[in-house]
Amino acid sequence: RKEVEQDPGPFNVPEGATVAFNCTYSNSASQSFFWYRQDCRKEPKLLMSVYSSGNEDGRFTAQLNRASQYISLLIRDSKLSDSATYLCVAPHTGTASKLTFGTGTRLQVTL
Amino acid sequence: GAVVSQHPSWVICKSGTSVKIECRSLDFQATTMFWYRQFPKQSLMLMATSNEGSKATYEQGVEKDKFLINHASLTLSTLTVTSAHPEDSSFYICSARVPDSQVAFFGQGTRLTVV
Numbered sequence: 001r002k003e004v005e006q007d008p009g010p011f012n013v014p015e016g017a018t019v020a021f022n023c024t025y026s027n028s029a030s031q032s033f034f035w036y037r038q039d040c041r042k043e044p045k046l047l048m049s050v051y052s053s054g055n056e057d058g059r060f061t062a063q064l065n066r067a068s069q070y071i072s073l074l075i076r077d078s079k080l081s082d083s084a085t086y087l088c089v090a091p092h093t094g095t096a097s098k099l100t101f102g103t104g105t106r107l108q109v110t111l
Numbered sequence: 112g113a114v115v116s117q118h119p120s121w122v123i124c125k126s127g128t129s130v131k132i133e134c135r136s137l138d139f140q141a142t143t144m145f146w147y148r149q150f151p152k153q154s155l156m157l158m159a160t161s162n163e164g165s166k167a168t169y170e171q172g173v174e175k176d177k178f179l180i181n182h183a184s185l186t187l188s189t190l191t192v193t194s195a196h197p198e199d200s201s202f203y204i205c206s207a208r209v210p211d212s213q214v215a216f217f218g219q220g221t222r223l224t225v226v
Contacts (some may be wrong), residue, residue, distance in 0.1 A: 034215075043217040044217050091213060099213070
């Protein structure tokens with residue numbers, strides 16, 4: 001099983017829709033996770049941290065399900081500007097100082 | 112969030128030459144920085160962990176003599192791609208973790224094209 005696994009998409013949704021991504025992780029000891037957003041040809045930017053049960057910031061909600069070892073990202077009322085690749089990040093198994101990135105889920109919001 | 116600055120943002124060089132990329136943490140001290148490489152439509156791949164005052168730790172398959180890393184101060188790490196070849200063309204990104212946190216912030220990335 002990969003350390004971090006994501007559906008690459010693309011997810012094509014109309015503006016205003018609600019969309020959710022899941023990300024599974026293999027290291028059951030991991031305590032914290034992150035969602036980053038990466039625009040084409042740009043660096044990743046931190047979107048949300050996910051500790052314990054979850055986190056909410058405006059239209060974005062991240063949740064952690066330890067029993068099933070996955071985290072989710074929910075985006076409500078999608079905007080055109082939400083179009084990007086969303087990276088799921090978890091501590092590296094064996095070396096917690098390093099981070100492991102998923103391959104990313106591509107979101108395309110259309111008119 | 113914290114600021115990590117990477118320079119240059121893009122560079123084109125001839126095959127066989129060397130290219131140096133700088134990564135600076137502007138508002139915090141980073142004892143550890145990370146260097147990644149990303150090929151088109153692929154995920155970030157960790158190349159090495161840069162440790163201030165000591166040797167870098169390289170990931171399996173990454174040639175340490177080709178990708179020289181120097182972390183001489185708490186705010187600066189450099190990656191030098193030596194004897195660059197066209198297959199080294201990629202997007203190189205550094206990141207640094209805020210002390211006592213696992214949150215990482217990234218530099219703007221350097222797009223290297225070797226011709």
